[in-house]
Amino acid sequence: MRGTRKYQHVIETPDPGKWELAGYEESLPISEKSNPITRELDKSDPSQLVQLLRDCDAEIFQEEDANLIHYHDPEGGLVVLSGCGTSGRLALLLANSFNLLLKGQHRAPRYCYIMSGGDRSIVSAQESPEDDPHVGAQELEKVCEGKKNVVFVGISCGLSAPFIAGQLDLCMRHLDVYLPVLVGCNPVSMARNDPIEGWHSSFRQVAERLQALHESHKGFILNPAVGPEAVSGSSRMKGGSATKILLETLLLVAHKADSNVPVTEKCLLEILRTYERAHKVTYSQSKKIAALMKQTATSLQKGHLYILGWGTLGLVGIMAAVECGPTFQADWRDVRGFVTGGYDSIENKEGDLSSLGPEFPISHEDFVRNVLPSVSETDAVLLIFTLDDELNQIEKLAALVKEKTSNIQCISHATAGQYLPNSLKKTIPSIIGMTWPILFLEYEGTFIQKFQRELSTKWILDTVTSGAYALRGKIFRNFMVDFKITNSKLFHRAASVLQRVTGQSQQRCTEVLLQSIYGEQTLSEQIRNRTIAGHVGAAASQDKVLPVAIVSLLRNCAVQEARSRVDSSASIRAAIESSLNVPGRKRGAEEGSGSEGRSR
Ligand code: F1P
Numbered sequence: 001m002r003g004t005r006k007y008q009h010v011i012e013t014p015d016p017g018k019w020e021l022a023g024y025e026e027s028l029p030i031s032e033k034s035n036p037i038t039r040e041l042d043k044s045d046p047s048q049l050v051q052l053l054r055d056c057d058a059e060i061f062q063e064e065d066a067n068l069i070h071y072h073d074p075e076g077g078l079v080v081l082s083g084c085g086t087s088g089r090l091a092l093l094l095a096n097s098f099n100l101l102l103k104g105q106h107r108a109p110r111y112c113y114i115m116s117g118g119d120r121s122i123v124s125a126q127e128s129p130e131d132d133p134h135v136g137a138q139e140l141e142k143v144c145e146g147k148k149n150v151v152f153v154g155i156s157c158g159l160s161a162p163f164i165a166g167q168l169d170l171c172m173r174h175l176d177v178y179l180p181v182l183v184g185c186n187p188v189s190m191a192r193n194d195p196i197e198g199w200h201s202s203f204r205q206v207a208e209r210l211q212a213l214h215e216s217h218k219g220f221i222l223n224p225a226v227g228p229e230a231v232s233g234s235s236r237m238k239g240g241s242a243t244k245i246l247l248e249t250l251l252l253v254a255h256k257a258d259s260n261v262p263v264t265e266k267c268l269l270e271i272l273r274t275y276e277r278a279h280k281v282t283y284s285q286s287k288k289i290a291a292l293m294k295q296t297a298t299s300l301q302k303g304h305l306y307i308l309g310w311g312t313l314g315l316v317g318i319m320a321a322v323e324c325g326p327t328f329q330a331d332w333r334d335v336r337g338f339v340t341g342g343y344d345s346i347e348n349k350e351g352d353l354s355s356l357g358p359e360f361p362i363s364h365e366d367f368v369r370n371v372l373p374s375v376s377e378t379d380a381v382l383l384i385f386t387l388d389d390e391l392n393q394i395e396k397l398a399a400l401v402k403e404k405t406s407n408i409q410c411i412s413h414a415t416a417g418q419y420l421p422n423s424l425k426k427t428i429p430s431i432i433g434m435t436w437p438i439l440f441l442e443y444e445g446t447f448i449q450k451f452q453r454e455l456s457t458k459w460i461l462d463t464v465t466s467g468a469y470a471l472r473g474k475i476f477r478n479f480m481v482d483f484k485i486t487n488s489k490l491f492h493r494a495a496s497v498l499q500r501v502t503g504q505s506q507q508r509c510t511e512v513l514l515q516s517i518y519g520e521q522t523l524s525e526q527i528r529n530r531t532i533a534g535h536v537g538a539a540a541s542q543d544k545v546l547p548v549a550i551v552s553l554l555r556n557c558a559v560q561e562a563r564s565r566v567d568s569s570a571s572i573r574a575a576i577e578s579s580l581n582v583p584g585r586k587r588g589a590e591e592g593s594g595s596e597g598r599s600r
Contacts, residue, residue: 024499029190031158031235032496033228038478041230041470042573046290046297049467053237054283056230057459060242061276077149079111080140081247084130084163085326086236087155088115089122089319090243093312093454096347098251101447105259112349114139116163119350123318123337124359125326127486128540131533133166133199140167144177151179153247157239159184159191159223160489162199165206172209172219181220182210183246185239188221194492197533222246230466232479233493236323237462241455245275248451252444271448274439278452281434282459288432292409293464295380297471299407300334303378305468306371307337308364308397310385312450313413313457314339315346317384318362320461326490328469329482329543332359335465338367340389364397375404383410383428384457387418398427411460413453432460473571476501481546482572485517485539488532494546501576502553509549515559516549517542547572554579 025033037059038052079098081091091113099109116136117126129135144150152171154164159182171178184191188211191204213219226242229235249271257263283289296305307317318337324330339345342363343352354361361370375381381401385394401408409430412420416437425431434456439445469475474482479497483490491513498509514523517539530538539545544566552562554576569575 028496029158029160029186029192030225030228031160031184031186031239032233032493034232034478034500035228035230038230041478042473042475044470046294046467046471047286049293049470050283050286050290050463053230053463053467054279054286056227057238057241057283058279059227060224060238060245061272061279062227077110077151078144078147079151079153080114080143081111081153081155082114082136082140082164082167083155083243084116084161085121085125085127086240086319086323087157087161087243088113088117089315089322090240090247091115091153091155092122092346092348093315093319094244094247094251096312097248097447097450098255101252101255101444112143114143114167116161119348119353120356120360122315122346122348123322123353123362124332125322125486127326127484127490128536130161130163130489131197131487131536133162133169133196136163136166137170140170148177150177151181153181153183155183155243155247156203157185157235157243158233158489159186159188159207160203162196162203162488165196165201165203166199168206168210169201172206172213175213175218179219180210180213181222182207183222183243185226185235185242186223187225188223192489194488197488197531222250230478231327231470231475232497234327234466234480236319236327237466240319241458241462244451244455244458245272248447249275252447256444271444274448274452275455277437278456279459281436281452282456285432285434285460288430289460289463290467291430292382292432292460293467293471295407295409296464296468299378299380300330300468300472301378303376303380304333305335305465306367306375306379306381307335307461308339308367308381308383309337309457310340310389310394311345312454313384313386314362316454316457317382317461318346320458320465324465324469326484326486327466327480328472328474329484330469336371338362338364340364340393342366368397368400372400372404375401377405377407379405380407380409381405383408384412385410386413386453387415387420391421391424395421395424395427398424402427411457413456415449473573476550476573476576481550481576482544483546484543485536485545487536491532491536491539494549497546498549498553501550504553509553512549512553512559513545516545516552516562519559519563521558521560544572547575550576551579555582 037055081095083091095111095113098111115121117129154168156164168180171180188207191207193202193204210219226238229237253263253267299305307321309317321335321337324335339362408428410428411432413434416435439448485491485494495509495513547566548559548562551565552559566575
């Protein structure tokens with residue numbers, strides 16, 4: 001077992017060569033499992049894709065969460081929301097929402113957010129900082145300097161990010177100051193358990209310590225089970241939505257309690273039901289969502305998708321756009337999000353980041369100045385707004401866009417009784433119009449409405465982007481197969497997908513994954529002995545690492561040959577599919593051991 005010392009956390013393929021890896025699936029955390037609903041995602045047309053993703057999103061409402069905490073707004077204290085990637089962007093969105101709520105009550109802001117990688121991660125995916133528990137703890141100490149009473153909410157959908165583990169560990173060492181809360185979508189027994197390089201514990205060990213504090217109310221874990229993601233491991237989707245629903249509900253109720261309004265279980269259920277209704281309202285537009293997905297897939301063939309949002313819907317657009325890079329190996333230019341008012345409106349800590357590079361200007365003015373001149377018929381532009389936004393401004397921008405492309409669509413949110421002006425309907429004929437019922441719920445009503453619209457927009461954009469990339473052949477069955485290996489979680493995910501698609505042993509899969517990363521058939525001792533961080537560093541500059549490894553294993557060919565096959569295929573999925581069907585290749589349990597022994 002040379003060189004496998006570092007991979008003891010990777011679960012062995014139970015019966016190498018078997019196509020139905022039931023035993024292996026069982027051993028995976030829920031957030032990484034393959035969802036039975038979407039096993040044929042890659043073979044679906046746009047309407048089927050929307051239905052499958054709708055059914056997956058509905059699973060959020062199938063479990064009742066009995067774990068809600070007894071929360072009290074910390075007097076004179078701080079609530080810190082922290083996360084990596086989508087979870088960090090949600091932390092920002094939530095912190096802004098609840099500071100706004102406090103402002104409405106003439107109270108000082110008391111929420112803040114932390115994102116791994118800093119504010120640049122809001123608009124540009126930065127996966128590697130997720131792996132550093134030390135930096136996580138330092139960042140938390142920095143924002144809490146001088147505070148005596150801090151509620152810390154660490155979000156990691158997969159219960160996996162070392163950055164969050166470092167922060168929870170810090171909290172648990174200073175329980176006099178911190179009340180640590182962990183939010184995620186796996187049971188603690190499925191939290192990531194591989195050693196964190198250069199640190200004393202695994203994520204699971206940290207989560208277990210936190211669990212032990214539950215009874216004394218000194219620490220909490222909120223981990224609803226919402227079923228596997230529609231695209232395995234894509235925690236930006238259901239994981240992100242569940243995080244948003246859970247924390248918004250909890251914090252709304254907490255603020256109610258804090259204003260001495262009696263809070264009952266009914267209050268919680270009432271709010272949760274409004275999200276369930278949002279699911280119905282959103283997917284009642286399935287036909288139009290499918291059309292938008294189809295159009296997006298066509299545009300992404302040669303062009304781009306630009307998402308222009310108003311208010312917080314702009315940030316929701318940015319969230320969806322940014323994740324296309326790490327999930328589907330998209331170029332940052334392919335799908336981009338813009339928001340009215342740019343950095344001023346998203347109220348991030350580090351202010352205007354436009355000077356960091358061409359990826360960073362995010363206002364509508366930036367879009368008009370830097371992008372619009374080169375927009376053409378192959379590009380699609382999606383406007384997202386509510387009927388309370390500046391409709392004149394929206395119409396003007398739409399008219400400018402129409403001079404460049406006829407592929408202009410919009411998502412508009414109205415409250416019952418509000419109607420789109422005819423002039424806007426004329427300018428933008430393709431409209432996904434959502435009409436929301438008036439909510440008769442005291443002061444939190446407006447917030448619930450805002451939360452519903454954000455979630456609805458998130459669902460549509462997750463569905464449209466994931467579906468469009470599925471149509472572009474970036475998904476095999478329901479596995480993401482063309483993602484960048486930019487941190488340790490993604491390294492393990494690549495190895496795990498390789499095991500599930502090829503049915504080969506863990507050792508063989510790791511070997512071929514490394515061959516693909518380094519582009520070498522014979523791995524030197526020096527390469528084998530590198531840490532996972534070392535492999536991740538090497539993989540970061542390579543594309544198509546996992547597809548090449550899959551094809552190499554399925555065809556039992558050298559990685560160079562596999563790479564040229566992948567490069568010349570119409571799509572990643574086509575390359576894998578045709579490798580499964582090579583003559584003489586048997587689908588069955590015998591296959592694994594047979595092919596492993598063959599000479600190269
Ligand atoms: C964090 C995260 C996801 C993102 C991507 C990479 O995951 O950044 O938000 O969509 O899958 O990982 P987690 O720590 O919340 O599980």
